[in-house]
Amino acid sequence: MTTNRLLTLPLSLLTLAIAHSAIAEERAQQTTLAPMVIKGDVLGTASDAEVRSYPGSRSVVSAEDLNKASVRGLDDALQRVPGVKVFDETGTGALPQISVRGLYESRSGRVQPLSDGIPLSLAPYGQTSLSLFPQTLATVERIDIVRGGAAVQYGPNNVGGVINFISKPIPQQWQTTLQERATFAPGGRSLWDSYIGTGGYLTDNFGLQLDLNTVTGEYGREHSDSEVQNYRLRGQWDIDDERSLSFGVQRYKADLDLAGALSVADYKDDPRQSTRDLDRFEGDTDRVWGTYNQYLGAIGPFDAVEFSWTNFAHNSYRNFIIGLPFTPDATPDTLQDAPRDFRVWGSEPRLSMSIDGDSVSQTWLLGARLVKEDVDFKVNRQNLATGAHSVIRDWTFDDEAKAAYLSNELKLLDGRLTITPGVRYEHARMEYTDGVSGIERETIAEEWLPGLSLGYQLTDTWFAYANAQKSLRAPQITSIVKDGDVAAELAWNYETGVRYTPWQGLRVDLGLYRIDFEDQIEYNRSNDRFENLGSTRHQGIESEIFWTPAALPELDLHASYAYLDSEQRAGAFKGNEVPFASSHQVGVDGRYRFADAWTYTLDGLYVSSAYTDAANTHAENATASIGELPAYWVWNTALEREFKLDDGSLLTASAGVSNLFDRQYYFRGIDTSPWGRQAAPGRTLTLGVNYSF
Known part of the structure; x- marks a missing residue:
């Protein structure tokens, strides 16, 4: 594995920044131009006003929260959101394991991830899991988490919600940022996150932003060498007052050693060791996307008509190389690799018409x-003793998905009451062929997905909402490969809640939800198959409080609580909890700014215990493939200092400690290492410096 690090600004990039600094200096003030947003877009820009009046459960992880030195990665930041649970496999965020409202599947398979509104999954219909995650912490400004009410526009696979990773808008004045973060773990292990970003408007209406980000080193355990490269160029062309074009190209590559799960004895002996020296991951993707927006003016009965057309494509590869058998303390006798190639293209036109x-x-x-x-x-498998090769699977998939949707946002009572009925039609055809057996099969998933959202501004301080929606997830490639149940998953989501904002420094959010799953597919790690749990129900409470005391405006306090009641409603284990669904989650955090330039933060997270099989087995078995996961509390802290230099540039230095008290906790084995205890990251120290000019 190579260990090159992005520590110096390339000469050509530096030349570009200098060449345009004169343009930047001529501009009277530094502003940011946001791209045109279609008026009927459910997500919008995730501004504070949009979030407060959104008719569903919604949270935003801010830039301040992402920039804390105690945040290890994007998935780490997400677990501060009520109802979101993260199974941290690497401590880098490169292979996220995200569960929302107890809906868990390997590689975040039950949430719909977007990057600036563009689907992130390797195959948005056939493989929703993030077994390649082309995002890095340094390139994201904030995260928008919508847990309900977005199914009509953003189907399919949003039973657990939509997570949109939002990039920083291209600045009007040219700006360059150099950033370095170094994370140190016991055993002399270190991880280096290096970032260069430069961009701005070359003319009054055309801007570019170039981001170069690498992550290299070890993430805290034996056999954890990591190298991630994320290179991206984005552009914004404001053609005229009525037309705009945003676009981007990206090259992402990841090469990771996987420490894997441990046997109970090995975990107790040293949770930072690894007994799976053959396991590793490699993947890369080339992505391109673009959105054209045009304001068409008044047409017929409509006072304003806007048109948007988004296109995206990517060519991706990912491969897990593992030693078999799965048993953590067994000596591998077989080397298996599972390469997958994805070629995906999508097109989505949209028309917004207002009266x-x-x-x-x-x-x-x-x-x-x-x-x-x-x-x-x-x-493919190779016998390590004889060197003999065998082809276990040789599958090809040809998927085509078509969808259409219609919604009507009605504003009544001087705009205080908003009613939005809508419907989405999904038709997915999935053809696959097995090159080994010659088997061919076609699967079709077809469904009408209605939805209804209501938002009511009761007073200046009270906002109430309710929504109901039907969601679908098409049959997954992974479940087909595992010879399990391959039916489509259908679910109804219901939400209601209130937001109370008595004054600017206080906001209280309280929401209730219920998810009725008709057919929930769950992976059984004990027999390496996907099984249909049948009907399941998830219901609960999610709440957040944001408070800035009037007497102490330098202090920001936040607390959250999520309660989940999950139940299997069919089959042999009817009445049991759904696997991996923790009943309680508590988050607390505070930020204190002092001496004009210093910021101190402290946050804590509690997650209650959870079962890992449908039978709700308490005790671990011999291979530790089942058994109850213990509850855990984790605390993090960080300190930041800003230096405003005479030339107008800004230097920021930070230090943070993650898992402050070195809490040792674990998850059940994940994906390619399904048996044993997967150790969560221990205590780490992160030092960072950021220079913007």
């Missing part, structure tokens, strides 16, 4: 999507 009436205003949104997926899946 501004005296008593009633409305916005119609009409959209469609076409996605094509071409996937090659292989599993």
Whole structure:
């Protein structure tokens, strides 16, 4: 594995920054131009005003929270959100394991991830899991988490919600940022996160942003060498007052050693060791996307018509190389690799049509999507004693998904009441062929997905909401490969809640939800198969409090609590809890700014115990493939100092400790290492410096 690090600014990049500094200096003030947003877009820009009036459960992880030195990665930041649980496998965020409201599947398979509104999954229909995650912490400004009410526009696979990773808008004035973060763990292990970003407007209406980010080193355990490269170029062309084009290209590559799960004895002896020296991951992707927006003016009965057309494509590869058998303390006799190639193309036109009436205003949104997926899946094995090779799987998948949706946002009572009915139609055809057996099969998932959202501004301080929506997840490649149940998953989501903002420094959010799953597919690690749990129910409470005391405006306090009641409602284990669904989650954090330039933060997270099999087995078995996961409290702290230099540039230095009290806790084995205890990251120290000019 190479260990090159991005520590110096390339000469060509430095030349570009200097060449445009003169342009930057001529501008009167530094501003940021946000791209045009279609009026009927459910997510919008995730501004504070949009979040407060959104008719569903919604949270935003801010730039301040992401920049804390105690945050290890994007998935680490997400677990501060009520209802979001993270199974941290690497401590780098490169292979996230995200569960929302107790809906867990390997590689975050039950949430819909987006990057600036563009699907992130390797195959948005056929493989929703993030077994390649082309995002890094340094390139994201904030994260928008929508847990309900977005199914009509952002289907499928949003039973657990939509998570949108939002990039920083291209600045109007040219700006360059150099950043270095070094994370130190016991045993002399260190991880280096190096970032260079430069961009701005070359003319009054055309801007570019280049991001170069590498992560190299070890993440805290034996056999944890990591190298991630994330290079991205984004552009914004404001063609005129009525037309704009945003676009981007990206090259992402990851090469990781996987420490894997441990036997109970090995975990007790040293949770930072690894007994799976053959396990590793490699993957890369080339991505391109673009969105064209045009304001068409008044047409017919509509006072304003806007058109948007998004296209995206990527060519991706990922491979897990592992030693078999899975048993953590067994000597491997077989080396298995599972390379997959993905070629995906998608197109989504959208039309927004508004009528501004005296008593009633409305916005119609009409959209469609076409996605094509071409996937090659292989599993090869090599006998380590004889060197003999065998081909276990040789699958090809040809998927085509078509969707259309229509919604109408009605604003009544001077805009205080918003009612948005909508419907989405999904049709996914999935054809696959087994090159080993010659088997061919076609699977079709077809469903109408209605939704209804209501938002009511009761007073200046009270906002109430309710929504109901139906969601679908198409049959997954992974479950097909494992010879398990391959039916589509269907679920109904219901939410209601209130937001109370009595004054600017206080906000209270309280929401109730219920998810009725018709057919929930769950991986059984004890027999390496996907099984249909049948009907399941998830319901609970999510709450957040944001408080800045009037007498102490330098202090920001935040607390959250999530309660989850999950139940299997069919089969042999009817009445039991759903696997991996923790009933309680508590988050507390505070930020204190002092002496004009210093910021201190402290946050804590509690997650209650959870079962890991449908039978709700308490005791671990001999291979530690099942058994109750213990509860845990984790605390983190960070200190930051800003230096405003005479030339207008800004230097920021930070230090943070993650898992302050070195709490030792574990998850059940994950994906390619399904048996044993997967040790969570221990205590680490992160030092960072950021220079923007």
